[in-house]
Amino acid sequence: MITQFLSELRQFLPDERIYTDELRTLGWGTDASFYRQIPQVVVRSDSEDEIAKIVCACRKYKLPYTFRAAGTSLSGQSCTDSVLIVAGKHWEQYELAADKESIKLQPGIVGARVNQILKPFGRVFPPDPASIGSAMVGGIVVNNASGMNCGVHANSDRMLLSARIILTDGTVLDTGDEKSREAFRQSHPEFIAKIEALRDKVRADKELADRISRKYSIKNVTGLNLRPLVAYDDPFDIIAHSIVGSEGTLAFLSEVTMKTLKDYPFKASAMVYFMTMKESCEAVVAMKKMKAGEEDLEYSAENLVVKSAEMLDYKSLSSVDDPVYLQYQKDVDAGKIEGVEPGDYHNLTAILTETKGITHEQLLDKIAKIQECLGQFRLYIPAEFTEDPKVYGKYWAIRSGIFPSVGGTRPVGTSCLIEDVAFPIESLPEATVKLQKLIADHGYDDACIYGHAFEGNYHFILNQSFADEHEVARYAEMMRDVAKLVVEGYDGSLKAEHGTGRNMAPFVKYEWGDKAYEAMKELKQIFDPEGLLNQGVIFNDDPDCFIKCLKPLPVLDFDFSSVPDGGHYLMDPALSTAKETIEQVKRANKCIECGFCEVNCMSCGLTLSSRMRIAVQREIRYLTATGSNPERLATLKKQYKYYGDQTCATDGLCSTSCPMKINTGELTHLIRQMDMNQSPMGYKLGEFAANHMAGIKSGLRVVLDVAHAAHVTLGPTLMTTVCRTMNKMGLPLWTTAMPKKHRQPKKSDLTQFIIESIDHSAAQKGTDANNVQLSMVNGQSKVVYFPSCINQTMGQSRHGGKIHDLVDEVIQLMAKAGYEVIFPEGMERMCCGQIWESKGMLDIADRKSAELEAALWKASEQGKYPVLCAQSPCLHRMKKVMKKMKLYEPAEFIMKYLVPRLDFHPISRPIALHITCSTRQMGVADDLINLAKLCSTNVFLPEGVGCCGFAGDRGFTFPELNKYGLRKLRPQIEANHIEVGYSNSRTCEIGLETNTGIPYMSIVYLVNECTTPKQ
DSSP states (O other), X not given: OHHHHHHHHTTTSOXXXXXXXXXXXXXHTOOSSSBOOOOSEEEEOOSHHHHHHHHHHHHHTTOOEEEEXXXXXXXXXXXXXXXXXXXXXXXXXXXXXXXXXXXXXXXXXXXXXXXHHHGGGTEEOSOBOTTTTTOBHHHHHHTTOOBSSXXXXXXXXHHEEEEEEEOTTSOEEETXXXXXXXXXXXXXXHHHHHHHHHHHHHHHOHHHHHHHHHHTTXXXXXXXXXXXXXHOOSHHHHHHHHHTTOTTSSXXXXXXXXXXXXXXXXXXXXXXXXXXXXXXXXXXXXXXXXXXXXXXXXXXXXXXXXXXXXXEOHHHHHHTTOHHHHHHHHHHHTTOSTTOOTTOOTTOEEEEEEEEESSHHXXXXXXXHHHHHHTTSOBSSOOOOBOOHHHHHHHHHHHHTHHHHHHHTSOTTOEEEEEEEEOOGGGHHHHHHHHHHHHHHTTOTTOEEEEOGGGTEEEEEEEEOOSSHHHHHHHHHXXXXXXHIIIIIHOOBSOSSSOOTTTSXXXXXXXXXXXXXXXXXXXXXXXXXXXXXXXXXXXXXXXXXXXXXXXXXXXXXXXXXXXXXXXXXXXXTTSHHHHHHHHHHHHHTTOOOOOGGGGGXXXXXXXXXXXXXXXXXXXXXXXXXXXXXXXXXXXXXXXXXXXXXXXXXXXXXXXXXXXXXXXXXXXXXXXXHXXXXXXXXXXXXXXXXXXXXXXXXXXXXXXXXXXXXXHHHHOHHHHHHHHHHHHHTTOOOOOTTOEEEOOOOOTHHHHHHHHHHXXXXXXXXXXXXXXXXXXXXXXXXXXXXXXXXXXXXXXXXXXXOOSSOHHHHHHHHHHHTTEEEEOOTTGGGOOOSHHHHHHTOHHHHHHHHHHHHHHHHHHTTTTTXXXXXXXXHHHHHHHXXXXXXXXXXXXXXXXXXIGGGEEEOOBOSOEEEOOOHHHHHTTOHHHHHHHXXXXXXXXXXXXXXXXXXXXXTHHHHOHHHHHHHTTTHHHHHHHTTOOOEEESOHHHHHHHHHHHSSXXXXXXXXXXXXXXXXX
């Protein structure tokens, strides 16, 4: 059947979006849950027409299928061993209503991106799961994920206006479009009749209808969503809202229209520390009863004083090294806490509380009321609210990062499990204490409880080994006891917001009872009569399914001693790059495969993502260590070469959204170093290049000269055709954006371009050159300037439109601001080492860095003068390994040192700005943006463009990576009529120019154009 299915798929889908190989099915079969199933086929879709054809083919061949967006689901609802249909990065369109009170969204747009779209209009996307920075709208809605602020009143079910869905027979229904509704009435009268019959049947049973209403008065996503059957009369409203919480078991959600809410302009938060967990819960119940004015109803469906209250138990606080908790430990051990024995830290509990106001006066009034309420409880320290976003932003970042942080502290090789339950709010103090004791009684001493206390909703995290049957049985027994506590003790929810998935499927009937469960099965039958959609999720007859298909997490263990030549170097942690690389490997073992990294992984969607690379490497290391299945090992290694190694940009941006700060690029560097075992010749070539840098640079200039001559002779069209053909044969790609050569900079340039700068500045100011010279030389300072290897050899492209190459432009700008430039001695032989680090030759990289550091130390007179490098990736490496000197990239240096010395004359010409990966990682992106805004009143920052994918030389050797990274850029450039762009990396600028058709150059050119010396 699979063969026939694939044959049919290939009639309307390109091969590059159909995966059946061992590597990519393993990679895409990995989600954030602790389950693993490897799909037989992975299909990347990008349109409704494709989805309709795919599901019809699945139906034709009776193949079960599962939909997936970001794969951040925690309960196993996005994995399958059959057909996996991915709807992510090609499903990112949106349409904001004219009144901004609603927004249409495709399923692949990330939740945080929706909030970015709404922010200028003072509105927010109501659902706010902790994973909103990575989770996509499709997953948020079909899991009915809620979060810290939306509670029950503003979850996806309550905020959904209409849905556009694709049914299992390929029919597209838009419940918000009357024409679509009427067409569906005509084509599917039986479907409508069955929905209406089920609605009437449920409502006729008052006991069942009342139970449904009561169950959804607290957070509840266990099973299918039954609330629409009692909340809506219109069958199309019932259909649309049934999709919410369905976890992909009913239909495909291709578009959803959601309400937006007003965002309060004034906000404040406080981390409040209670002496016991019970008291913290009692305080939450008391705060829940506090009502605000009716004017709040315009912003929220509830008029409460407190908008959210998140509980963090002592284990949660410990996992994030909360400073107040650390001080509490010291006070306990010093005997300063009355009634608490030394070493007993388990009672301290924090409640992260937030309140909001329409006016500042209202906010202050609410804070006063909350503090008055808290006054009746015993606090460790007084509650202090802050309105500073930088301060309270850290509080909420701590809360959002607890799950991955706790998971990162687990013993290597164990899984990190998270469950979420909800109790009626009035039962909270008693139920919470019982839950904590139950978990501890089962031997989970390192478990933590935290979550949305304001909604009676808690998460608990367990570090669980599945290495033997005893451990699996312990987990199963604990889960059954939790179910008994929640259901029989308090009639609560076994799943509050993470979705039923596979983990709670055996307990759906237990929680809801026979009648409700039968209603769910009837609803499933109406939508999916063949039962092909997401099998095993929500409905599963196997009572032990929640302890099957458990994900293995093998240890990432590399044998450094097996690597010749450079391998011994990795064993010496005293060497800086080795130390960092080894640390990153240890950190990678803490990966829980949550997928938070993928939003910043530029190769995700082209080849593999950061998460997939770690998952595949775990499998490779396991097969290597055990010697099992050598054929599979050989296949994975061979396929990983391109999909995992060669197309990894190693930009490190994955670490910026990873709670554990895992840099998969460092892991790739290590793998490349290990590959020296198979190719010692590569290491020898690297060694030769390191020892002959001056000659290599001269040779590169010759190549650039030849390429330029060929370009002039053949013309751009023929030259491009020839070079693309050669690239397919394995040669680096030449494009029309390739620069001309730049001669080796020398000391005489410093005098020549200072004189030119004086004449240019005099012309700009309309004054005498002698006066300008006096103003520029007066109080002259010094800066050491290291032109990177790239800028020593490469000039501007043919379309750059500039007289000077970057080195000369920098000298001019420095002179204009009264700075004397110093070149380090022997710079023609120098390199920061980035080239070798990217190739995995880490010892050579450090040696070259050390040579450069010595030259810069001498030129700067032992750190007396600042050091400038105009290539951001090079400067990023220099900052990592050189700690003795003040190192700057252009924007940072100009903002700090030159702005006070220059007069800015902003232009109105629209310009585009590209912020490189290294600029983001160094934390100087704001400097680049602010500098550009000093120079132009029309600065454009493209949306959805992160790493450009040029990645040093990858843009030459694997141009598809660069093209994919910039796929969203050109339409924005054209729509905004941009004619020139600026950045701070010459190689990135080549790729940007290639893929946009406009010249990109250093920000230095813009600053030089728009400034004159300050008198």
